[in-house]
Amino acid sequence: MDPDCRLYLITPPVLPPRFAWQLAQALDAGDVASLQLRLKDATPDEVRRAIEELMPIAQARDVAFLLNDDAALAAEMGCDGAHLGQSDGDHVAARALLKDRILGITCHGSRHLAMRAGEQGADYVAFGAFFPTATKEVSEAAEMEVLEWWSEVFEVPSVAIGGITAANCAPLVQAGANFLAVVGAVWNHPEGPAAGVKAMNQAIAAAGAMAAED
Numbered sequence: 001m002d003p004d005c006r007l008y009l010i011t012p013p014v015l016p017p018r019f020a021w022q023l024a025q026a027l028d029a030g031d032v033a034s035l036q037l038r039l040k041d042a043t044p045d046e047v048r049r050a051i052e053e054l055m056p057i058a059q060a061r062d063v064a065f066l067l068n069d070d071a072a073l074a075a076e077m078g079c080d081g082a083h084l085g086q087s088d089g090d091h092v093a094a095r096a097l098l099k100d101r102i103l104g105i106t107c108h109g110s111r112h113l114a115m116r117a118g119e120q121g122a123d124y125v126a127f128g129a130f131f132p133t134a135t136k137e138v139s140e141a142a143e144m145e146v147l148e149w150w151s152e153v154f155e156v157p158s159v160a161i162g163g164i165t166a167a168n169c170a171p172l173v174q175a176g177a178n179f180l181a182v183v184g185a186v187w188n189h190p191e192g193p194a195a196g197v198k199a200m201n202q203a204i205a206a207a208g209a210m211a212a213e214d
């Protein structure tokens with residue numbers, strides 16, 4: 001088992017007022033490996049403005065800034081990488097466009113999609129949804145076993161996503177997920193995003209310590 005696991009934060013689908021301030025508070029509260037800007041209903045201009053405002057906040061804290069859905073814009077704007085789903089264009093072309101920037105690919109619960117993503121040069125493969133989520137309508141589910149299998153066979157890191165909280169994340173860490181991607185567990189935390197980041201990091205550390213003992 002691999003106890004090394006870090007938090008991967010995704011923005012809310014619609015940014016609330018004063019989001020930049022909230023983001024800084026969240027990123028200052030504990031370890032966050034990556035931030036993905038995921039604005040599903042924004043215009044291209046709104047996405048560009050959000051990148052200009054939020055990317056410096058992440059990069060100043062050594063948090064990789066990834067853009068959802070659009071590898072060309074990610075490369076053009078100097079983002080650290082892009083996350084692409086199975087319907088977000090040609091992954092091979094995106095790999096070439098992004099050069100040494102990060103490319104993450106959604107693989108749902110599929111071993112086949114994950115192996116193909118690895119061949120296409122993905123820097124990480126994302127599996128999900130592991131739990132019910134209110135953030136997005138998901139039609140595909142993933143089982144814990146895919147994380148175990150992937151971490152035993154391949155070097156490419158895995159990301160787990162979908163309904164992950166501090167209360168339910170331990171089995172994912174113990175199954176070998178390298179990153180846990182969350183929206184609601186941080187932005188909808190009852191005590192605020194900083195408390196959400198702290199709770200996730202505490203839960204990841206506790207699960208990692210248990211995995212290391214096994």
Ligand SMILES: Cc1ncc(COP(=O)(O)OP(=O)(O)O)c(N)n1
Nearest residue numbers: 068083084085086106126159161181
């Ligand atoms: C880390 C991570 N994993 C999976 C997804 C989902 O991507 P996709 O299937 O393209 O769906 P949308 O996010 O575009 O709705 C993700 N964004 N990030």
Ligand SMILES: Cc1nc(C(=O)O)sc1CCOP(=O)(O)O
Nearest residue numbers: 128129133135162163182183184
């Ligand atoms: C953006 C996204 N993609 C998923 C997938 O299964 O591919 S689940 C999901 C939503 C993640 O938000 P939360 O942490 O609030 O459940």
Ligand SMILES: [Mg+2]
Nearest residue numbers: 069084085088
């Ligand atoms: Mg997508």
